[in-house]
Amino acid sequence: xxxxxxxxxxxxxxxxxxxxxxxxxxxxxxxxxxxxxxxxxxxxxxxxxxxxxxxxxxxxxxxxxxxxxxxxxxxxxxxxxxxxxxxxxxxxxxxxxxxxxxxxxxxxxxxxxxxxxxxxx
Amino acid sequence: xxxxxxxxxxxxxxxxxxxxxxxxxxxxxxxxxxxxxxxxxxxxxxxxxxxxxxxxxxxxxxxxxxxxxxxxxxxxxxxxxxxxxxxxxxxxxxxxxxxxxxxxxxxxxxxxxxxxxxxxxxxxxxxxxxxxxxxxxxxxxxxxxxxxxxxxxxxxxxxxxxxxxxxxxxxxxxxxxxxxxxxxxxxxxxxxxxxxxxxxxxxxxxxxxxxxxxxxxxxxxxxxxxxxxxxxxxxxxxxxxxxxxxxxxxxxxxxxxxxxxxxxxxxxx
Numbered sequence: 001x002x003x004x005x006x007x008x009x010x011x012x013x014x015x016x017x018x019x020x021x022x023x024x025x026x027x028x029x030x031x032x033x034x035x036x037x038x039x040x041x042x043x044x045x046x047x048x049x050x051x052x053x054x055x056x057x058x059x060x061x062x063x064x065x066x067x068x069x070x071x072x073x074x075x076x077x078x079x080x081x082x083x084x085x086x087x088x089x090x091x092x093x094x095x096x097x098x099x100x101x102x103x104x105x106x107x108x109x110x111x112x113x114x115x116x117x118x119x120x121x
Numbered sequence: 122x123x124x125x126x127x128x129x130x131x132x133x134x135x136x137x138x139x140x141x142x143x144x145x146x147x148x149x150x151x152x153x154x155x156x157x158x159x160x161x162x163x164x165x166x167x168x169x170x171x172x173x174x175x176x177x178x179x180x181x182x183x184x185x186x187x188x189x190x191x192x193x194x195x196x197x198x199x200x201x202x203x204x205x206x207x208x209x210x211x212x213x214x215x216x217x218x219x220x221x222x223x224x225x226x227x228x229x230x231x232x233x234x235x236x237x238x239x240x241x242x243x244x245x246x247x248x249x250x251x252x253x254x255x256x257x258x259x260x261x262x263x264x265x266x267x268x269x270x271x272x273x274x275x276x277x278x279x280x281x282x283x284x285x286x287x288x289x290x291x292x293x294x295x296x297x298x299x300x301x302x303x304x305x306x307x308x309x310x311x312x313x314x315x316x317x318x319x320x321x322x323x324x325x326x327x328x329x330x331x332x333x334x335x336x337x338x339x340x341x342x343x344x345x346x347x348x349x350x351x352x353x354x355x356x357x358x359x360x361x362x363x364x365x366x367x368x369x370x371x372x373x374x375x376x377x378x379x380x381x382x383x384x385x386x387x388x389x390x
Binding site for chain 2: 013014015016017018019020021022023024025026027028030036040
């Protein structure tokens with residue numbers, strides 16, 4: 001993960017550190033930082049930060065996803081996906097805004113969903 | 122004719138056993154004077170090897186909703202608080218040692234200065250944790266090696282090269298057992314939310330003149346936690362509130378019953 005991402009990361013709640021492996025269905029409502037290994041599925045209603053040391057083999061859902069590590073699986077973000085130069089994504093990305101730094105690897109399709117304006121519940 | 126309403130609360134003061142040492146005489150004298158000046162002096166009970174705090178607290182009368190105040194250190198406060206589960210009796214704390222984490226979290230000054238907080242009787246209702254059938258106030262500590270942690274029946278956590286797991290109900294998210302002013306910015310485990318915090322990492326270590334800083338690796342939030350040993354028949358000890366030891370497997374959650382705690386205005390919870 002780039003230094004810039006780490007600065008943004010000050011509000012992080014759940015931290016999946018480099019010394020742990022998580023397997024199963026992980027669901028959170030706060031920010032999530034991944035530095036270790038995740039297998040299964042990973043979902044948060046807030047922001048997801050994937051550090052350079054992270055390895056994720058899971059379907060990923062988040063509000064915004066800032067990816068600097070390896071993700072094998074589809075990434076669905078409500079708003080933004082940002083791939084830094086160390087990111088490796090092997091799967092499809094669905095989001096409203098996509099930003100890819102030079103050096104990032106993306107093997108998959110991208111689908112840009114439209115912003116729903118004036119949406120009524 | 123003017124009426125003045127005077128409400129007399131009953132107060133029980135339980136003195137920690139270490140306070141029998143002569144060096145605390147002066148501090149205790151100041152505390153007693155302050156309590157008398159505030160009009161909240163009550164019955165004093167002194168702990169000793171033969172007098173167990175849990176039994177004393179359980180035997181105290183609940184009539185007229187008395188306030189039980191522990192004078193001493195965090196561990197004694199934890200034990201007394203656990204003995205009050207399910208009762209309406211509030212518990213207060215007059216910390217004697219300056220590095221008390223409970224004092225910091227509950228917004229209590231130390232020594233005689235805490236008497237004013239007891240007198241103000243500002244009460245917060247908080248959760249206790251539950252491990253198997255026992256309750257815990259602050260945290261559980263488990264060696265991280267050879268355990269598998271299951272959270273909310275949804276996902277497993279396996280650790281690699283990390284030494285300790287702490288599961289918090291209330292406390293500073295750290296491996297040390299004392300509060301240092303330099304660590305003001307530490308995060309806290311709040312006993313008023315519905316989650317327990319799981320902290321995994323390495324505590325600080327000392328080798329002669331060199332001190333290795335603690336490493337906080339991971340932090341999770343869960344309502345229900347199950348911990349088993351990776352190896353069959355291997356006994357792994359769990360330290361409850363820094364003292365009592367039970368063994369795996371364990372099922373951890375929040376107790377349905379709450380306790381009432383006297384807090385200061387500067388509390389962090």
